[in-house]
Amino acid sequence: MNPGFRILIILGMVMLGSATYGQSLIFPRAIGMGAYGSSVKDSRAFTANPAGLVNIRDWDFSTATYTGVSTTDRGFVFHGLTFGKRFLDREALAFQYAPGTSLTLTVPPTLSIGGSNTPVSNDREITYEEPFAIGFGHAFSGTLSVGILGRLQRQKVMDTQFEIMVRDTTVYPVTSKVSYEAHAWLGDAGISWNASERFVIAVVGRNLIRLGETLLPDAVAEYRLSPTTSVELSGAYIASADLRLVGGLATDASGALGCEWTPGYGLAFRGAVYGDQNETPFLYAVGLSAGWSYEFLEVDASYLRFTSQEGRSGVINAAEFDPRKITNIDLNPYSRDRISFSIRAMFGNVRESLARIESVEMYSAVYPSSFEVFAYRPIGKARVRNISAKPIQARASIFVEKFMDMPTESQAVTIPPGGVADIELNAVFNDRVKDVAAMTIRDASVYANATPAEVYDDRAPARITFRGKNDWDGSVESLRFFVQPDDPDVLRASRDMLLQSRDAKTGSGSEPDAFIRARTLINAFAGQLMYVSDPKQSADFVQYPAETLRLRGGDCDDMSVCFASLLSSIGISTAFVDVVPPGAPERSHIYLLFDTGLDPKFGASISDNPKRYVVRKNREGMETIWIPVETTVAARGFDEAWTGGAQRYFDDVEVGLGLAKRWVRIVDIN
Amino acid sequence: MKTAFVLLCSVSLVTISLAGEIVVQKIQGEVSVRQGVTEVWNRIAAGDVLRPDDTMKTGVKGSAVLLVRGESGEAKRITLPQEVIVDLSDIRDLTQEELMLKLTMEKVRSSSYQWKNNELQIPRAAVVHGGNVTSPEGPAQNDPAVGVFRLNGTRVLFENGFYSTCALKSMEVFRLYPALGRKFENRLLVAEALGKARLRGEALNEYGSLLTLDGLSPDQQDLVKARMAELKR
Numbered sequence: 001m002n003p004g005f006r007i008l009i010i011l012g013m014v015m016l017g018s019a020t021y022g023q024s025l026i027f028p029r030a031i032g033m034g035a036y037g038s039s040v041k042d043s044r045a046f047t048a049n050p051a052g053l054v055n056i057r058d059w060d061f062s063t064a065t066y067t068g069v070s071t072t073d074r075g076f077v078f079h080g081l082t083f084g085k086r087f088l089d090r091e092a093l094a095f096q097y098a099p100g101t102s103l104t105l106t107v108p109p110t111l112s113i114g115g116s117n118t119p120v121s122n123d124r125e126i127t128y129e130e131p132f133a134i135g136f137g138h139a140f141s142g143t144l145s146v147g148i149l150g151r152l153q154r155q156k157v158m159d160t161q162f163e164i165m166v167r168d169t170t171v172y173p174v175t176s177k178v179s180y181e182a183h184a185w186l187g188d189a190g191i192s193w194n195a196s197e198r199f200v201i202a203v204v205g206r207n208l209i210r211l212g213e214t215l216l217p218d219a220v221a222e223y224r225l226s227p228t229t230s231v232e233l234s235g236a237y238i239a240s241a242d243l244r245l246v247g248g249l250a251t252d253a254s255g256a257l258g259c260e261w262t263p264g265y266g267l268a269f270r271g272a273v274y275g276d277q278n279e280t281p282f283l284y285a286v287g288l289s290a291g292w293s294y295e296f297l298e299v300d301a302s303y304l305r306f307t308s309q310e311g312r313s314g315v316i317n318a319a320e321f322d323p324r325k326i327t328n329i330d331l332n333p334y335s336r337d338r339i340s341f342s343i344r345a346m347f348g349n350v351r352e353s354l355a356r357i358e359s360v361e362m363y364s365a366v367y368p369s370s371f372e373v374f375a376y377r378p379i380g381k382a383r384v385r386n387i388s389a390k391p392i393q394a395r396a397s398i399f400v401e402k403f404m405d406m407p408t409e410s411q412a413v414t415i416p417p418g419g420v421a422d423i424e425l426n427a428v429f430n431d432r433v434k435d436v437a438a439m440t441i442r443d444a445s446v447y448a449n450a451t452p453a454e455v456y457d458d459r460a461p462a463r464i465t466f467r468g469k470n471d472w473d474g475s476v477e478s479l480r481f482f483v484q485p486d487d488p489d490v491l492r493a494s495r496d497m498l499l500q501s502r503d504a505k506t507g508s509g510s511e512p513d514a515f516i517r518a519r520t521l522i523n524a525f526a527g528q529l530m531y532v533s534d535p536k537q538s539a540d541f542v543q544y545p546a547e548t549l550r551l552r553g554g555d556c557d558d559m560s561v562c563f564a565s566l567l568s569s570i571g572i573s574t575a576f577v578d579v580v581p582p583g584a585p586e587r588s589h590i591y592l593l594f595d596t597g598l599d600p601k602f603g604a605s606i607s608d609n610p611k612r613y614v615v616r617k618n619r620e621g622m623e624t625i626w627i628p629v630e631t632t633v634a635a636r637g638f639d640e641a642w643t644g645g646a647q648r649y650f651d652d653v654e655v656g657l658g659l660a661k662r663w664v665r666i667v668d669i670n
Numbered sequence: 671m672k673t674a675f676v677l678l679c680s681v682s683l684v685t686i687s688l689a690g691e692i693v694v695q696k697i698q699g700e701v702s703v704r705q706g707v708t709e710v711w712n713r714i715a716a717g718d719v720l721r722p723d724d725t726m727k728t729g730v731k732g733s734a735v736l737l738v739r740g741e742s743g744e745a746k747r748i749t750l751p752q753e754v755i756v757d758l759s760d761i762r763d764l765t766q767e768e769l770m771l772k773l774t775m776e777k778v779r780s781s782s783y784q785w786k787n788n789e790l791q792i793p794r795a796a797v798v799h800g801g802n803v804t805s806p807e808g809p810a811q812n813d814p815a816v817g818v819f820r821l822n823g824t825r826v827l828f829e830n831g832f833y834s835t836c837a838l839k840s841m842e843v844f845r846l847y848p849a850l851g852r853k854f855e856n857r858l859l860v861a862e863a864l865g866k867a868r869l870r871g872e873a874l875n876e877y878g879s880l881l882t883l884d885g886l887s888p889d890q891q892d893l894v895k896a897r898m899a900e901l902k903r
Binding site for chain 2: 598609655659
């Protein structure tokens with residue numbers, strides 16, 4: 001058993017013995033289902049559990065009326081109306097005006113005077129009412145929400161007082177009315193937890209707070225209500241798509257069981273039984289309800305029948321009256337049979353949701369050096385469920401404030417009714433990502449929407465890690481994004497060096513131009529750049545070429561990136577040689593190849609030893625001669641860098657078969 | 671951890687089956703060696719110990735006898751006739767899998783990372799402007815004589831049973847010296863080496879491509895067909 005569920009049950013059992021189940025009788029849906037705390041989904045009867053308010057989609061309005069069924073009842077009575085509004089995505093607010101939530105009891109006169117001139121009146125009339133309530137709900141997640149509620153409770157006693165008057169010789173009584181009133185704001189709190197797809201559990205604490213409380217005077221103290229703190233536990237089990245079973249328990253072993261059956265066509269049928277160990281019989285009431293909904297309208301009707309009518313006439317015996325039995329103005333030992341009707345209307349964004357996000361998974365962090373790839377490579381996925389009864393075309397979108405100009409929407413995926421699909425998320429970031437100096441975590445929003453809708457059916461939060469602009473994920477494919485041949489500093493540096501060395505061109509006249517320029521450039525930087533370890537002593541830190549030029553050095557990946565940028569800036573194609581020795585990834589290394597553009601049959605014009613160069617295809621598909629350069633020794637000049645690179649390549653690729661065995665990879669940059 | 675790494679490296683080296691030690695047992699005439707990726711040929715003498723990344727060359731009327739001792743201790747004597755260039759790293763046995771991988775790499779040649787279809791691809795301009803039109807005179811072609819020396823080296827590999835490296839080295843030579851790759855007997859050597867290396871399909875492909883060579887005599891055609899029939903059996 002789920003530990004949370006176990007705790008809730010234990011909590012409910014511990015609390016047994018102190019209060020009455022608090023049912024709201026304003027709305028037929030609540031009457032027909034009995035234990036309503038776990039089934040609040042709109043502003044109707046939200047006093048049963050304000051946590052359920054978070055299910056309101058936008059504007060929600062409802063009103064209800066009722067009539068008694070006995071001959072002494074006076075016809076339909078306006079019970080009340082409610083307004084609800086969702087805002088800020090996770091919050092909802094509701095207000096209830098319910099003049100009908102009122103219990104009026106009369107105490108018959110204890111003094112009887114005969115004669116035609118004798119005034120006749122009730123001795124006392126006691127009214128308890130809760131005309132106003134305001135509730136607020138907040139959803140912590142898709143499964144957990146909380147709510148708070150304030151109820152204004154009024155207590156009124158109208159006392160009839162007699163005074164014996166003497167006029168001339170005539171003695172007669174005169175009656176006068178004296179009114180006493182007390183009120184208090186009572187505060188409740190509720191929690192609603194979707195423990196699983198089928199279970200909903202709700203806990204509501206009643207009368208947790210009392211504000212502005214005034215008491216009835218001592219003269220009528222016997223009618224004083226003293227609300228006590230109590231806890232109600234209720235649960236709902238969604239047995240199938242059209243059947244919902246509910247049950248509730250209060251802390252004096254009263255409670256209710258109910259169900260709701262929705263066979264389709266907008267119809268709903270409900271039934272509930274109410275039990276209380278202090279009532280005789282134990283099952284003291286039955287509620288039946290039916291409803292019909294269409295588009296934004298919903299109408300309901302209900303019939304509440306108490307199995308025993310004793311004490312429910314509205315007239316009480318002052319000697320036997322015990323106000324402690326009244327813990328709920330609507331449902332108490334003095335409540336009467338009733339037929340209720342209600343209308344509910346939704347406005348604004350009231351479209352029925354077709355899809356729900358079950359989970360979101362982010363694959364990787366965002367590296368500013370390569371943020372563009374997420375336009376085409378998924379950054380994560382959203383698991384979306386079709387919660388409608390028909391196939392849908394679902395899309396998912398992701399948005400990160402500041403780093404995206406607008407949400408990036410995925411391709412549409414068809415999901416059958418009740419089915420689940422993983423929709424991959426792409427993200428088009430803006431250039432602000434490049435300004436992230438150090439690793440930071442930002443909140444992202446993932447949305448799902450389904451056709452034919454134009455709005456989001458659901459929204460889920462997600463977290464995205466943005467790495468610092470110099471961070472590198474260690475993949476050589478990503479390293480190429482640090483190469484910036486068009487950086488102004490790189491362009492200026494390479495051209496300055498070529499200009500300064502234009503008179504120092506050496507070598508045979510048959511050497512290819514690209515080879516000469518590369519040699520000139522690397523030699524020119526020989527005295528200016530040197531190998532130094534990462535400043536952060538971290539393998540995942542890479543300098544941009546302008547930074548390496550400014551800092552005059554870097555480690556193997558910094559130097560490879562820098563020389564690749566310099567060579568590319570003068571039109572020479574380059575490639576990284578990524579070496580990850582099997583079993584020794586800590587000895588990974590990167591060096592550079594550059595394309596001379598020379599046909600292999602002219603290789604001798606560069607070197608007599610074919611081990612000093614590599615024959616491979618360039619991007620045009622032509623086999624050309626590429627020169628390996630060990631950039632970490634470039635400080636000692638081109639020849640040493642070439643010899644070092646060639647030896648490494650020969651050892652790694654020709655002797656070690658690294659390329660064939662895939663522990664050496666060559667990644668084209670340009 | 672360190673021990674494990676050393677062991678792993680050792681295992682890896684055994685798999686590659688590089689020669690453990692190569693000693694020059696006897697030389698005659700002009701024989702020289704070039705170390706690693708350097709460009710200078712140095713004379714050698716009998717008794718010199720060579721490294722696996724060295725390259726040996728025998729001149730006109732030059733010859734040498736090498737004693738190659740494997741990792742397991744067994745010794746093999748290899749005679750280099752005149753006018754050969756041999757990379758000593760080729761004196762080794764490759765497994766069939768290694769040979770297949772190398773052949774695949776030879777065919778692809780460009781082993782670079784390919785842009786994935788779903789990644790950003792910015793089309794390149796079909797026409798490249800800005801090329802240097804004042805480039806100097808064209809480079810000289812590779813010396814064909816050196817190509818012949820190197821091809822002779824591949825025959826030494828074949829004759830000493832190093833069929834895999836013979837085939838691979840021949841292909842490399844043809845790339846640097848295309849004219850040699852158009853000669854029937856040279857291509858036949860590759861096909862035979864592949865056949866001997868028990869790569870039947872690769873050998874058949876090579877024989878098949880031999881038939882497409884220009885100027886093949888009927889005898890040469892019959893020879894190729896006979897070899898193909900033999901392989902298909």
